[in-house]
Amino acid sequence: MPSTISAGDTAWLLLSAALVMLMTPALGFFYGGLVRRKNVLATIMHSFFILCLISVQWVLWGYTLAFGPDHGGIIGGLDWLTLKGVGQEPGPYAATVPHQAFMVFQMMFAVITPALITGAFAERKRFKAFVIFTLLWATFVYDPIAHWVWGGGWLGQLGALDFAGGTVVHITSGVSALVAALVLGRRVGYGREALEPHDATMTVLGASLLWFGWFGFNAGSAITAGGLAANAFVVTNTAAAMAALTWMTVSWLHKGAPSVLGAAAGAVAGLVAITPASGYVDVSASILIGLGAGIFCYTAIQLTKRLRVDDALDVFGVHGVGGAWGAIATGIFATVAVNGAAKDGLLAGNPGQLGIQAIAVSASILYSAVMTFVILKLIDVFVGLRVPESEEVLGLDASQHREAAYQI
Amino acid sequence: MEFLAFASFAVLVVAWLVAPSRGDIAVVSHAEDRKAA
Numbered sequence: 085m086p087s088t089i090s091a092g093d094t095a096w097l098l099l100s101a102a103l104v105m106l107m108t109p110a111l112g113f114f115y116g117g118l119v120r121r122k123n124v125l126a127t128i129m130h131s132f133f134i135l136c137l138i139s140v141q142w143v144l145w146g147y148t149l150a151f152g153p154d155h156g157g158i159i160g161g162l163d164w165l166t167l168k169g170v171g172q173e174p175g176p177y178a179a180t181v182p183h184q185a186f187m188v189f190q191m192m193f194a195v196i197t198p199a200l201i202t203g204a205f206a207e208r209k210r211f212k213a214f215v216i217f218t219l220l221w222a223t224f225v226y227d228p229i230a231h232w233v234w235g236g237g238w239l240g241q242l243g244a245l246d247f248a249g250g251t252v253v254h255i256t257s258g259v260s261a262l263v264a265a266l267v268l269g270r271r272v273g274y275g276r277e278a279l280e281p282h283d284a285t286m287t288v289l290g291a292s293l294l295w296f297g298w299f300g301f302n303a304g305s306a307i308t309a310g311g312l313a314a315n316a317f318v319v320t321n322t323a324a325a326m327a328a329l330t331w332m333t334v335s336w337l338h339k340g341a342p343s344v345l346g347a348a349a350g351a352v353a354g355l356v357a358i359t360p361a362s363g364y365v366d367v368s369a370s371i372l373i374g375l376g377a378g379i380f381c382y383t384a385i386q387l388t389k390r391l392r393v394d395d396a397l398d399v400f401g402v403h404g405v406g407g408a409w410g411a412i413a414t415g416i417f418a419t420v421a422v423n424g425a426a427k428d429g430l431l432a433g434n435p436g437q438l439g440i441q442a443i444a445v446s447a448s449i450l451y452s453a454v455m456t457f458v459i460l461k462l463i464d465v466f467v468g469l470r471v472p473e474s475e476e477v478l479g480l481d482a483s484q485h486r487e488a489a490y491q492i
Numbered sequence: 493m494e495f496l497a498f499a500s501f502a503v504l505v506v507a508w509l510v511a512p513s514r515g516d517i518a519v520v521s522h523a524e525d526r527k528a529a
Contacts, residue, residue: 326501333504336511371497417493431493 087173090180092309097178097185100304104192107297108135108199114290114352115203118345118397121282122479123207124489130202130214135195137215138222142191143167149227150235151177151190157238160231177234178307189304190230197226197253203397204261205268205469207279208476211484213469220459221260225452229256233444244444245418245426245437247316248305250360250410251448258404259449260456261395262388267460268469270394272476279396284345291348295324298355302362315422316362319370320355326371327354330378338386346382349402353381356406361414364426369417373410381406408445415441 112131116124138146144166152160164170167187175183198218205214232239233246246252271279281287302320306313331350336342357377358370365373385401395401415438418429428434463469470476475483482488 329504333507333511337507340512342511366493368493368497371500372493375500 088179089174089182090308093178093180093307094182094185096309096313097181097189097304097307100300101185101189101192103297103300104189104196104304105135105297107192107294107301108132108196110290110293110297111196111199112290113286114294114348115206115287115397117283117286117288117290118203118281119206120279120479121489122481124282124286124481125487126211126480126484127202127206129211129485130206131199133215134199134202134218137218138195138198139191141219141222142194143187146194146222146227147187147190149223150194150230151187152235154231154236157236157241158231159228159237160235180308186307190234193249193253193301194222194226194230197249197257198222200253200257200399200403201261201264203399204265204395206396207480208268208271208396208470210468210471211480213463213467216463216467217459220463221456224459225256225260225455226252229448229451232447239444239447242443243427243437243440245364245414245441246360246411246444247363247414248302248359250356250407250414251444254356254359254403254407255411255445255448256452258400258402258407259452261399262393262404263453263456264460265393265395265400267457267464270392271396272473274394275392281345287345288348291351295351295355298324298359301355302359306363312363312423315366319362319365319367320358322367323358323370323374323377324351324354326374327351327357327377327381330375331382334378334382338382349398350378350382353377353402353406356403357381357410357413360407360410361417364414364418364423364429366417366419366422369413373413373417376409376413377406380409408449411441411445412438415439 108131112128116128119127148162148164149160152164155161170183170187172182175186178186198221230252231237233244233252298320299317303313303317306316328347328351332342332347335346354374354377357373361373381401384405385398388395388401416430418426419432420428427437430438471483
């Protein structure tokens, strides 16, 4: 039987996997600039370490849990443990690319998702606790929810639309970040001293590289190198730009100056919000999604600060709220004119899709919140989540890694 | 929806026109830096 593999699709998917891979170290820079200089190495290490850890976890058991043959709509079977049976021929999810190419593309999503959470517990979490948390969270939160939505699980069967990870990646990480911030508690000095970003230029560089990598994240999720990928590329760029403009404008009116960090955070919020919708909406919708991301995420962050929740790097506001807005917006703006294999949303005459999206959002929030709480509490009992106060004051670079970021 | 897309961008443009300018504060900040040095 002749192979159905397309050289174009395979090249695009492998390149997209590389683009998404870049997003995790880019996130390290984005977060690294936002922390104080005594914690920058530890913060970057969170992302870099997760890239290594989940790369191994995914090939050993993560991929088969998420994408292996379905068991009751809940979890994948162990048929593809250590990638047995995942080879150079196409698998069940993509007819024109090697199964391994699909697997490695998905791996990069599994890598960046727990890395997003690290912004919430920055500057105070014990490294050992972070390692155990990441491994457990990837296995018991990410892998099952990825299966529910993309691996033939119950949310996918229900008809939930999530093109590139609004629920699977952003709601799960954003909600888990909020839970982590609440369980760990505030940083020493929170509310009494300025916990200012030590290098805004590093953060803007990180945001720019995230934006670049996001083209692989969203346009790569088309799997094929064709019109759908092009649409995802265009709406991704548009929503990011619109959200950056909106966030900067709102902060300008609110606080009196056009914030550079605000523009960077706004771009990320727009990228988050367009993620679930990017394969289903047109460019006009992407402008409105970007607008909503800028307003909703900015407002959410002001609220969390007013409630004195120390989500150190605003992960919940950007990823939790942005992901939820994107998932709901997909139910509003989706149209088969963009993707004939999908479904219309509310504005195209299918209000039921909005209800399905709400179920997917609610299920993702509930499951990830409960599981994250349980995992953190277990780790706190056996290992301890936070570093001692003296080590926190000294900084995690010195206390956890015995290194310094800068010699100048 | 196209109208809403245009309108939302137009609102941003208007906001930039009416938003406050704070250039004077940056000048004060630099002056203080030099003084401290």
